[in-house]
Amino acid sequence: MIATTVHHLYPFLSISNMVSVLYLLFNIPVLILAWFALGRKFVWYTILSVISCSLALHVIPDIDFSSNVLLNAIFGGIFCATGVSLTLRSGASTGGLDVISLVLIRKTNFSFGRISLSFNAMITIIAGIVFGVEKSLYTLISLYTNAKVVDTIYTSKFKIQLTMVIAKNKLNTVRELVLNHTNHGLTYTEARGGYTGDEKQIIYTVITRDELQTLTSLVHQADPSSFITIQDVGEVKGKFIMK
Structure with missing residues (x-):
C-alpha cells in the first residue's frame, strides 16, 4: 500500500x-x-x-x-x-x-x-x-x-489447552518444563489410573500453538508413558503470561 x-x-x-x-x-x-x-x-x-x-x-x-x-x-x-x-x-x-x-x-x-x-x-x-x-x-x-x-x-486456534496425565514421580520434572519453556502457569491434581490403578498426576495448562511441539516432545522424553490431550481455546479471561 x-x-x-x-x-x-x-x-x-x-x-x-x-x-x-x-x-x-x-x-x-x-x-x-x-x-x-x-x-x-x-x-x-x-x-x-x-x-x-x-x-x-x-x-x-x-x-x-x-x-x-x-x-x-x-x-x-x-x-x-x-x-x-x-x-x-x-x-x-x-x-x-x-x-x-x-x-x-x-x-x-x-x-x-x-x-x-x-x-x-x-x-x-x-x-x-x-x-x-x-x-x-x-x-x-x-x-x-x-x-x-x-x-x-x-x-x-492460537491458544490451546493441554491436559497431561503423567506418573506421580514425574510431577516436579514436568512442572519445571512447563514453567521454564513456556513461562505459563499450570494447575495439577492427583488421580489414579483406571486400568493399572497406578497413582497419576493431571496437569492443566494453556499455551500458544507455537509452543506445543517443543513442550509435548520434552514431556514425552521426561515421561514416555504420559498421555496428553489438546483442545483449542477461543478466548482466555484473566492473566495469560506470554514471552
Whole structure:
C-alpha cells in the first residue's frame, strides 16, 4: 500500500520493481524486532517468505479477475488472508505488520486479525487522502474480510489447552518444563489410573500453538508413558503470561 502511494505521487517510478524492492527494505527493521521477540527460527522462515513474496510481486503481472471492485476486494481479502494464515501456522510470517501483530498478540488478549486490521485501517485512511474516499472504503472492506478469515483459520486456534496425565514421580520434572519453556502457569491434581490403578498426576495448562511441539516432545522424553490431550481455546479471561 505504501509503495502504491509513492508510485501515485511519483509516477515515473516503475510500480512492479518498486513494490518488490520497498517490500524488502521495509521488512529489515521488522525482522530485527522479530529476531529478539519471536526467535531465530521464526526470522529465517520469515526471510524466506519475504523473499518469495518479493519475487512474486516482481514476476506476477497485474490481472483483473473481475470488473466488479467489490468482488475483487472481498475475494482478494479471502485469498490474501488464507496465505497469511497458513504461513503463520507454519511458524513464519509474511513480514511487515504481521510481525508487529504477532508481538502484540503475545502481550494482549486481542486477536491477530483485530490488531492487524487496526494498523492497516490507519494506513488506509491516510492513503485515502491520495487515492480518494471510494477506493479507501473498498480497501477497508478487503481488510475486514482479511481480518475475519485470519481469525477463523489462525487466531481461533492460537491458544490451546493441554491436559497431561503423567506418573506421580514425574510431577516436579514436568512442572519445571512447563514453567521454564513456556513461562505459563499450570494447575495439577492427583488421580489414579483406571486400568493399572497406578497413582497419576493431571496437569492443566494453556499455551500458544507455537509452543506445543517443543513442550509435548520434552514431556514425552521426561515421561514416555504420559498421555496428553489438546483442545483449542477461543478466548482466555484473566492473566495469560506470554514471552
